[in-house]
Amino acid sequence: MSETEHSDWQPSSSQQDGGEYQTVIDADTAQRDPQTALVVAKIKALRQSIDNVDTAIVSLLAERFKYTSRVGVLKAEAGFAPADYKREDYQIERLHRIAVDAGLDPDIAEMYREFVVAEAKKRHQRIADAGGDPGVLDVFA
Amino acid sequence: MSETEHSDWQPSSSQQDGGEYQTVIDADTAQRDPQTALVVAKIKALRQSIDNVDTAIVSLLAERFKYTSRVGVLKAEAGFAPADYKREDYQIERLHRIAVDAGLDPDIAEMYREFVVAEAKKRHQRIADAGGDPGVLDVFA
Numbered sequence: 001m002s003e004t005e006h007s008d009w010q011p012s013s014s015q016q017d018g019g020e021y022q023t024v025i026d027a028d029t030a031q032r033d034p035q036t037a038l039v040v041a042k043i044k045a046l047r048q049s050i051d052n053v054d055t056a057i058v059s060l061l062a063e064r065f066k067y068t069s070r071v072g073v074l075k076a077e078a079g080f081a082p083a084d085y086k087r088e089d090y091q092i093e094r095l096h097r098i099a100v101d102a103g104l105d106p107d108i109a110e111m112y113r114e115f116v117v118a119e120a121k122k123r124h125q126r127i128a129d130a131g132g133d134p135g136v137l138d139v140f141a
Numbered sequence: 142m143s144e145t146e147h148s149d150w151q152p153s154s155s156q157q158d159g160g161e162y163q164t165v166i167d168a169d170t171a172q173r174d175p176q177t178a179l180v181v182a183k184i185k186a187l188r189q190s191i192d193n194v195d196t197a198i199v200s201l202l203a204e205r206f207k208y209t210s211r212v213g214v215l216k217a218e219a220g221f222a223p224a225d226y227k228r229e230d231y232q233i234e235r236l237h238r239i240a241v242d243a244g245l246d247p248d249i250a251e252m253y254r255e256f257v258v259a260e261a262k263k264r265h266q267r268i269a270d271a272g273g274d275p276g277v278l279d280v281f282a
Contacts, residue, residue, distance in 0.1 A: 102203035
């Protein structure tokens, strides 16, 4: 993260909408006031950790879609249906449990599951429509 | 994953809707036909990998929301706005690049980003509304 990229703090949307007043901190103010500079430094450090988590998650999503694409090709070739509701029930129960153990709101885990399963299904259907030809996988399938 | 949990293959939705014919494979058929049994075994192995990826991602999401909650408290205490559009532009560009490198459809990375940022913002607003009190973090904030 470069120094210049996040040097300003955006005005709040409520202020942009002409609503309630909220303090806006720009880079100059932050540098002049030591306490504000400390908060900005703390947020920068946390954002670097958030970016590292995102790198890991996006890399894992790439692997996940490679796996689900292979499942999609196998299912299409064997004539299995793209959807599998028992599998979904199993995943819902499992991810709920993992989320609670990890200290994550289980609703977030369920939103994550819905997102990846919906995308995987779309891709499975596309593979099936193409007759299970792994060639379609070349284009991010 | 137990043997019994995914022993049946669901009928396709097109068949349920009375549409196009699609082969339906149940556990008995799979066990009698060696080629089908092989496909089922391959899918099971891939699903175990998918489940492992999901465990990793849900654990990372738990850490991500802990970081963003801390950012939310810092922002609320300092009077910074929950939204930060420059930060978003930076994240969009960054995750697009990481997705392409990892072989993931960049649209998926962007959908992931929108999902986590939207959820983080909702939580930031909730923290700000509570006057930046970290007490609200106890309930999955």
